[in-house]
Amino acid sequence: MDKKILGVDIGGTKIQLGIVEDSKIIKEIKFPTLSGASKEDIIQNLIRGIESLGNESFQGIGIGVPGLVDENNGIVYDLLNISSWKEVHLKKQLEEHFHIPVRITNDANVFAIGEKIFGKGSNYKNLIGITMGTGFGTGIIANHRLYSGSFSSAGELGSIPYLGKTIEDYCSGKFFKNQYGLKGANVFKDAEKGEKYALKILEEFGEHLGNAINHILYILSPEAILLGGSVSKSFKFFEAGMLHAIKDFPFKRVTDQLVIEPSDMENISILGAAALIISESKEYNTNNSNQNPILP
Structure with a gap:
């Protein structure tokens, strides 16, 4: 559970990215969401932000969004304050680009799983x-x-x-x-x-x-x-x-x-997003051996 994970918080006005290692955020950036832009422009803006963190190797990318999510397929629907995001196949696009697992859920779920694993x-x-x-x-x-x-x-x-x-x-x-x-x-x-x-x-x-x-x-x-x-x-x-x-x-x-x-946790949105990846790790589920993974 000490491998680097990228946590992403997509909001209506800004996107925050953080590299999480050994339960700590070791690097963080934020930039405007471009909420009035096209669906594809916002995705490319996100990809550029991830790439700006350098040539890092991540276990996976966890993402929290203020909207509905088909978690199995990583499809984001009706994102709050981003009018162009009516149906976004975000998991597919990011996995094809970065070749690592991507998990996405609602931002309130990110808070809960972040507190469960880190808080x-x-x-x-x-x-x-x-x-x-x-x-x-x-x-x-x-x-x-x-x-x-x-x-x-x-x-x-x-x-x-x-x-x-x-x-x-x-x-x-x-x-x-x-x-x-x-x-x-x-x-x-x-x-x-x-x-x-x-x-x-x-x-x-x-x-x-x-x-x-x-x-x-x-x-x-x-x-x-x-x-x-x-x-x-x-x-x-x-x-x-x-x-x-x-x-x-x-x-x-x-x-x-x-x-x-x-809660007394800072940056819970980033840590909670990273927790989506941790919750599927072999180590986590061995320690909770009577349970299924937290996400499919």
């Missing part, structure tokens, strides 16, 4: 990773394996109806903007100063998140839930409200053993 989730059999930033994403680790469902869309809990809107509207950065006309970062800064209005808003946010977690507990009953994304940095301010919402969950044995913590 706080390593000791848990059943784990949920929640990302809270501009949106609300959920990745599922079940029986030590990433469960991604059809088109890597399992765990799209943010779309569940809630209080006339959706869970995402109340459990992401959208909450601060839509409910209070504020930026989440400013609310956090004022909470750090002890401003009562900010503390109250974050406690309310925690109540909504706790209600969302109750949905997760009913459906998946994990041992641990790890929180990532920009909003998770306010954990100490919304934790009490979150726990207050969870305290009435009827199955106390479930909540008594439940661990909920913010």
Whole structure:
């Protein structure tokens, strides 16, 4: 598991690449996505970025994207904020160019598998990773394996109806903007100063998140839930409200053993993408010998 792996995070505005070796990022670059360009131009831009890292030999390339993915065939569909990427056979094109394995999944899944292999989730059999930033994403680790469902869309809990809107509207950065006309970062800064209005808003946010977690507990009953994304940095301010919402969950044995913590990992998008390759390695699956590989 100490061979070099390339982790790739494709976002709507930028692409980040990182060489991962021995669980560390040893080299990293980022460049604009060219989101308004043609499908092929964006792919060629990505290839040039990979080649700019030098004449490296990689075990494989792992990629996270904000959209739907046919993981078996590595086809990306309807990528968020990149209008030309309606159907992109990315795995095929990259494997034909670089002649190494390529694995692709949704970016929320990347967070979950990254925490499982590199972060706080390593000791848990059943784990949920929640990302809270501009949106609300959920990745599922079940029986030590990433469960991604059809088109890597399992765990799209943010779309569940809630209080006339959706869970995402109340459990992401959208909450601060839509409910209070504020930026989440400013609310956090004022909470750090002890401003009562900010503390109250974050406690309310925690109540909504706790209600969302109750949905997760009913459906998946994990041992641990790890929180990532920009909003998770306010954990100490919304934790009490979150726990207050969870305290009435009827199955106390479930909540008594439940661990909920913010992630402390930097560059999780790159490490998690690399984890897609590690999860298929012989060494990893020998250590988890009762399990199948995390991805097909």
